[in-house]
Amino acid sequence: MSLVPDYLSPIETSGTEKTPPNPARTKMAFARVGYSLVEAIADLIDNSVDAKAGTVLVRFLYDKKGVQRIFIADDGKGMSEDVLSQAMQFGSTLPHRAKDLGQYGIGLKAASFSQCSTFSVVSNDGREISGRRWTNASFERDWLCEKLAESGCRQLLLAPWSGLKLNQKGTIVVWDDLTGLKSGQSTPEETVNRALGELSIHLGLVFHRFLSGEALKILLDVQFVGKRESPSSQEVKPLDPFSYAKSGAIGYPKKFEVELGEDIRVDLNAHIWPPRSNEPAYRLGGGKVASRQGFYFYRNDRLIQAGGWNGYRDDDAEPHLSLARIAVDLPQNIDVSIQKDKVETLPRGFIDAVRQAAVGSIRFPDYIKKAQEVYRTRGRATDGSDFPLVPGRGLSKPLREAARKFAAPGESRVRTIDFRWANLDAGTVFEIDRPRRRIVLNELYRKSILAGKRRSENDAQIFKTMLFLLVRDYFDFQAMTKARLEYLEGCNQLLLRSLNE
Known part of the structure; x- marks a missing residue:
């Protein structure tokens, strides 16, 4: 027809x-x-x-x-x-x-x-x-x-x-x-x-x-x-401007709360993209990526404005802040003026309240400085606290080198996670020691894990490698929340059951 x-x-x-x-x-x-x-x-x-x-x-x-x-x-x-x-x-x-x-x-x-x-x-x-x-x-x-x-x-x-x-x-x-x-x-x-x-x-x-x-x-x-x-x-596929695989800075995103009178609260979810990203969600169609920094205002889940500082800063496209994006869900009771794809006017006092917003000891201006630092240092913290994590003592040298190529290709500086056997509670197969960057395995189950193989400093290499891949991100989480602790406990219980089968 x-x-x-x-x-x-x-x-x-x-x-x-x-x-x-x-x-x-x-x-x-x-x-x-x-x-x-x-x-x-x-x-x-x-x-x-x-x-x-x-x-x-x-x-x-x-x-x-x-x-x-x-x-x-x-x-x-x-x-x-x-x-x-x-x-x-x-x-x-x-x-x-x-x-x-x-x-x-x-x-x-x-x-x-x-x-x-x-x-x-x-x-x-x-x-x-x-x-x-x-x-x-x-x-x-x-x-x-x-x-x-x-x-x-x-x-x-x-x-x-x-x-x-x-x-x-x-x-x-x-x-x-x-x-x-x-x-x-x-x-x-x-x-x-x-x-x-x-x-x-x-x-x-x-x-x-x-x-x-x-x-x-x-x-x-x-x-x-x-x-x-x-x-x-x-x-049409969704293009989420916050869909990075891993944050560009430890501890982010952070939620800053802005109070505007007694009944109006606005949450600012401040993100830092990882540097040097070629992800479509970062480039958002190409062009000058720096123009995508700033506030992302949503109303009823619809994105109204994709970038811009709305008076918080004079320069809406300063390259050193290209990684800074803040998701803002506008509540129903807030008075804003919207024109096409931009929030024209915000409530009086909004920008001043943003400058004063804080999460613990971290103020919103500190977030801005952190985003600039990540951009300038290409994501490397000045104290080395975010160098890539790779396996350390407890695995053979060839396996450590192979793991480094996988986990930190081309990186000259890394942090290591070591393995250690120790006496732990009978209900625990492993623990993570975050301050010392260690994965501690329970000596009680060493024989079962080795399945008849000889003990050595570099024993149980498959088991250790899988544990590293399973829990490495937990060494960089800012806080061990209840959900994260429950996940580690669930992993322990599943491993314990498999060892008792």
């Missing part, structure tokens, strides 16, 4: 509804126009998340001349005709829950008109199908929002949408007469591929908390005019 009748035939109109403008709200809406393509699409996906969509599809339709249409389709709960009519009115505000992502009532219109001259919304709430369309000409005709014929809307919903069953429930936003996506000197294919790459990064970052679980799936695909639907689509 060709896509031409579904996608390129005009959607019929059966009448109009007058939408009286509210000058103040209309001015506010168009003041926000200036979105990039990725910001505008992210704004529409906010609405999809609020509609409890499990999957969102962003589709580009193009021909040899360029991109002709963009669709944002979701399988959310859809809208009734009355709700859709209200949603398309300028100056109207739909009721929102506290945890909704779209709370300003103008995102749909402003985001759409920043990218196109004509946009339509077709929705199915499971009971009725409805459609509305705005065009630049609509404003000239006394603010008339077109009402679309149900037959055309139904035809669009029945088209193939990468597995989305929009004939049951869902919503499609259609952008025509595109103004925000120009090919310039590029071919249409190059334009589309560039847009897909930017979208994959931006949406993966903004919605990474949703995408990392099963709450949301975002698909991107491309269709050429007149061809069948492509059998495959690209799934």
